[in-house]
Amino acid sequence: MILLSVRNVHKRFGGLHALxxxxxxxxxxxxxxxxxxxxxxxxxxxxxxxxxxxxxxxxILLDGHRIDGLPAHLAAAHGLARTFQNGRVFGNLTVLExxxxxxxxxxxxxxxxxxxxxxxxxxxxxEIAWSIIQPRRFRxxxxxxxxxxxxxxxxxxxxLIPRLHQPAYSLSYANRRRTELARALALRPKVLxxxxxxxxxxxxxxxxxxxxxxxxxxxxxxxLLIEHKLDLVMAVADRxxxxxxxxxxxxxxxxxxxxxxxxxxxxxxxxxAGHSVPDSAVTLQKQA
Amino acid sequence: MWDQLxxxxxxxxxxALTAIGITQIYGVAGVVNFAHGSVYMVGAxxxxxxxxxxxxxxxxxxxxxxxxxxxxxxxxxxxxxxPFARAGSTILLLTTIAAGLIMDNAAQIIWGPQTQALRSPLxxxxxxxxxxxxxxxxxxxxAAGVGTALLLHLFLYRSRAGWxxxxxxxxxxxxxxxxxxVNRVSSLSFAMAGAFAGLSGLLVGLYFNNIYPTxxxxxxxxxxxxxLLGGLGNVPGAILGAYVLxxxxxxxxxxxxxxxxxxxxxxxxxxxxIFRPNGLISARRALNPEPTAGTFIPHGRxxxxxxxxxxxxxxxxxxxxxxxxxxxxLQVLAIAWVFGLMAVSLNLISGTTGQISLxxxxxxxxxxxxxAILTSRLGLPFSLSLxxxxxxxxxxxxxxxxxxxxxxGQYLAITTMGLGEAISLIALNWEGVxxxxxxxxxxxxPGFFGYPIVSPAGMYLLAFAxxxxxxxxxxxxxxxxxxxxxxxxxxxxxxxxxxxxxLARYKSIAFGVSAFFAAAAGVLLAHSYSYIAPDTFTxxxxxxxxxxxxxxxxxxxxxxxAGAVILIAxxxxxxxxxxxRFILYGLLLIGMLRFRPYGLFNSAT
Numbered sequence: 010m011i012l013l014s015v016r017n018v019h020k021r022f023g024g025l026h027a028l029x030x031x032x033x034x035x036x037x038x039x040x041x042x043x044x045x046x047x048x049x050x051x052x053x054x055x056x057x058x059x060x061x062x063x064x065x066x067x068x069i070l071l072d073g074h075r076i077d078g079l080p081a082h083l084a085a086a087h088g089l090a091r092t093f094q095n096g097r098v099f100g101n102l103t104v105l106e107x108x109x110x111x112x113x114x115x116x117x118x119x120x121x122x123x124x125x126x127x128x129x130x131x132x133x134x135x136e137i138a139w140s141i142i143q144p145r146r147f148r149x150x151x152x153x154x155x156x157x158x159x160x161x162x163x164x165x166x167x168x169l170i171p172r173l174h175q176p177a178y179s180l181s182y183a184n185r186r187r188t189e190l191a192r193a194l195a196l197r198p199k200v201l202x203x204x205x206x207x208x209x210x211x212x213x214x215x216x217x218x219x220x221x222x223x224x225x226x227x228x229x230x231x232x233l234l235i236e237h238k239l240d241l242v243m244a245v246a247d248r249x250x251x252x253x254x255x256x257x258x259x260x261x262x263x264x265x266x267x268x269x270x271x272x273x274x275x276x277x278x279x280x281x282a283g284h285s286v287p288d289s290a291v292t293l294q295k296q297a
Numbered sequence: 298m299w300d301q302l303x304x305x306x307x308x309x310x311x312x313a314l315t316a317i318g319i320t321q322i323y324g325v326a327g328v329v330n331f332a333h334g335s336v337y338m339v340g341a342x343x344x345x346x347x348x349x350x351x352x353x354x355x356x357x358x359x360x361x362x363x364x365x366x367x368x369x370x371x372x373x374x375x376x377x378x379x380p381f382a383r384a385g386s387t388i389l390l391l392t393t394i395a396a397g398l399i400m401d402n403a404a405q406i407i408w409g410p411q412t413q414a415l416r417s418p419l420x421x422x423x424x425x426x427x428x429x430x431x432x433x434x435x436x437x438x439x440a441a442g443v444g445t446a447l448l449l450h451l452f453l454y455r456s457r458a459g460w461x462x463x464x465x466x467x468x469x470x471x472x473x474x475x476x477x478x479v480n481r482v483s484s485l486s487f488a489m490a491g492a493f494a495g496l497s498g499l500l501v502g503l504y505f506n507n508i509y510p511t512x513x514x515x516x517x518x519x520x521x522x523x524x525l526l527g528g529l530g531n532v533p534g535a536i537l538g539a540y541v542l543x544x545x546x547x548x549x550x551x552x553x554x555x556x557x558x559x560x561x562x563x564x565x566x567x568x569x570x571i572f573r574p575n576g577l578i579s580a581r582r583a584l585n586p587e588p589t590a591g592t593f594i595p596h597g598r599x600x601x602x603x604x605x606x607x608x609x610x611x612x613x614x615x616x617x618x619x620x621x622x623x624x625x626x627l628q629v630l631a632i633a634w635v636f637g638l639m640a641v642s643l644n645l646i647s648g649t650t651g652q653i654s655l656x657x658x659x660x661x662x663x664x665x666x667x668x669a670i671l672t673s674r675l676g677l678p679f680s681l682s683l684x685x686x687x688x689x690x691x692x693x694x695x696x697x698x699x700x701x702x703x704x705x706g707q708y709l710a711i712t713t714m715g716l717g718e719a720i721s722l723i724a725l726n727w728e729g730v731x732x733x734x735x736x737x738x739x740x741x742x743p744g745f746f747g748y749p750i751v752s753p754a755g756m757y758l759l760a761f762a763x764x765x766x767x768x769x770x771x772x773x774x775x776x777x778x779x780x781x782x783x784x785x786x787x788x789x790x791x792x793x794x795x796x797x798x799x800l801a802r803y804k805s806i807a808f809g810v811s812a813f814f815a816a817a818a819g820v821l822l823a824h825s826y827s828y829i830a831p832d833t834f835t836x837x838x839x840x841x842x843x844x845x846x847x848x849x850x851x852x853x854x855x856x857x858x859a860g861a862v863i864l865i866a867x868x869x870x871x872x873x874x875x876x877x878r879f880i881l882y883g884l885l886l887i888g889m890l891r892f893r894p895y896g897l898f899n900s901a902t
Binding site: 059080081082085086090091099101109110111114133137140141143176192196 | 774
């Protein structure tokens with residue numbers, strides 16, 4: 010079953026045509042990696058899928074519902090969770106609070122946005138009242154979620170469990186990225202969007218993250234992944250979509266995409282002269 | 298018609314002189330300088346001293362004003378801006394407000410609170426032009442405005458220093474790397490802006506023939522409005538904005554009456570902030586770039602007390618009337634409890650949710666007026682009004698703030714200030730309901746079931762009881778998932794939204810609950826004063842309450858109450874401090890932000 014589909018999406022920023030008719034599909038339980046040189050439009054595409062921004066043309070469907078143009082907080086309610094390129098944890102919240110916040114949309118109808126004006130006012134008043142009164146089922150739910158948050162965090166072994174009550178700003182960079190992933194998992198997303206989950210991580214940490222992503226795959230998590238490290242892409246992706254200058258250049262099984270000459274050209278340039286060569290392109294050439 | 302247009306142009310020129318300074322400082326330092334109006338006021342006083350005391354002719358007086366107010370501008374930069382350059386723009390907003398507060402109140406002490414007459418030494422002739430009258434002063438002001446704009450343009454586009462100023466305004470870090478001494482650029486900009494502001498203050502004094510210590514407040518407001526109309530950081534835009542503002546005001550005075558001058562300015566300010574926050578002449582802004590990792594500002598956490606301490610303090614506070622025979626400390630503490638309630642409620646917005654609100658007095662005013670009207674017109678008993686008025690005020694408050702809630706940082710702060718002003722201006726102009734400038738008097742004393750509360754001990758206990766309810770509610774909220782959501786918005790709005798936190802909804806919740814308790818404080822004050830007027834609760838009150846939570850520690854209810862007690866009780870108990878109260882607040886605000894930004898009751902980790 011197709012879970013997420015992006016159809017002929019265009020996005021312009023002033024004179025820059027950042028996405029030119031991108032198509033993409035994600036099957037349930039599938040992991041698709043999006044690769045491409047800097048400026049190819051990967052993060053722009055992510056911002057559109059997570060409704061951070063809206064496309065100028067085209068449509069995006071999640072589970073058969075159009076989500077493009079929705080406010081970002083409603084996309085979350087539809088079951089989309091994302092991580093950010095440089096890691097955006099809530100610095101003054103503890104690790105546990107960060108993860109619990111990820112479950113915000115799951116507080117059994119309490120956080121319903123409410124459809125009409127009167128409905129949304131009443132829903133907000135009810136949310137205030139319940140937060141003050143804190144009935145028993147409310148506290149029980151919070152306890153359940155706390156338990157679940159611990160489970161999610163134990164995915165990272167002993168990295169985060171001992172730091173449960175530390176503010177996130179005191180964590181190392183890699184631990185912040187882990188906290189961010191845990192927060193996204195707490196939403197129980199239909200589709201998990203990972204924007205360079207191993208950026209800035211050393212080889213050991215990258216290896217760890219690869220294993221975690223594989224664990225998630227075994228649990229049937231559908232994922233869309235932006236990544237520069239080809240080893241990681243080869244290890245986890247069911248399919249690879251290569252973007253260049255806002256267009257899908259090649260897509261298909263990882264080993265086929267990897268050896269496609271158009272991709273090498275996109276990274277290195279036709280003659281290679283006068284271009285700076287990104288790390289990933291070098292890896293790419295070696296492997297090709 | 299011609300008269301209005303000419304009048305608008307002249308006033309527009311005066312606004313332009315302040316607006317270009319505000320916009321230039323915004324470009325270089327990234328802050329809307331709330332001390333700017335105070336520099337303008339000091340400039341007016343320097344000119345007044347030169348003309349009225351020293352009997353100097355106008356030109357040397359102007360030169361003295363330029364030099365003097367440039368020096369004041371420099372002083373503001375060194376004391377309130379440069380030490381906080383890395384603290385973020387909302388902190389800078391607070392420090393400049395504090396600097397303005399200090400100057401305004403120092404001026405009252407030095408030159409007296411009364412209005413001083415300022416007679417123009419210029420020749421008094423005038424002539425007719427197309428149905429309007431033009432005076433020599435009008436021409437002088439037009440020349441000064443146009444001349445200054447031209448000089449500024451030449452400086453910015455034809456000199457190396459101007460080049461450096463423009464480079465710094467575009468990208469401070471890059472300019473620094475290219476060898477621009479950004480600190481010197483900053484000093485230079487503040488000095489120039491100060492000189493223009495001072496000149497503007499003197500010319501306004503000459504135009505209206507009087508000056509007074511609080512004249513700066515409206516200059517800041519008008520200058521900021523003009524600068525926003527033109528788009529902050531855009532010098533020609535600010536001049537254009539000033540003309541738009543001046544002419545709009547002139548015509549609304551003609552058509553609607555003179556009390557509408559300031560209301561129109563506020564309407565323009567709020568309108569531009571909500572509908573075109575980047576100014577009338579700029580394009581829509583794209584998404585903010587993603588922040589790079591590691592730009593957190595640690596907030597500190599509440600100090601831990603022994604478990605028995607807070608209950609013990611609460612019980613002793615309740616028992617205090619039994620042991621005190623002197624009513625005076627009870628009266629002071631009752632006021633402190635009411636301010637504590639305001640501080641706890643503001644803390645929900647500014648501490649927990651991280652939005653600086655400068656309009657808290659507006660919510661207090663709403664509550665006070667709601668209750669005054671409900672009890673005197675509709676005969677509602679106080680006990681019912683204490684419940685109904687805050688609901689009413691919260692509803693109106695959220696409705697007014699709602700369109701502004703998508704703004705961030707300084708923009709939201711300025712909008713809340715504008716809304717606070719708008720609420721008291723509406724109270725001033727809606728005479729049928731509020732009795733306008735007369736205010737509402739003979740408000741019944743608080744009481745329950747027919748028994749009035751008039752004794753100081755009774756008032757003390759009532760205020761303390763309402764405070765306890767407020768603290769309890771805010772504490773529960775803050776510990777629930779709701780508190781977590783509000784804090785998440787404070788930390789990172791984009792990430793919070795990506796996890797289902799609708800910003801408008803949760804900011805509305807924070808503003809609504811906050812307005813509720815601020816309004817309850819307003820109800821208590823209205824019934825204990827028995828009289829309220831549109832100017833009972835002013836911008837100064839908003840700043841006072843903000844100082845309390847910065848003193849006590851942001852996001853800390855106990856700290857907020859303690860801050861209120863300190864700031865209310867201290868000036869009362871040390872008599873000579875009374876006159877210096879607001880100077881003390883200003884110094885405390887700057888000092889705390891400089892040396893203990895977490896507040897007294899938060900610790901670093």
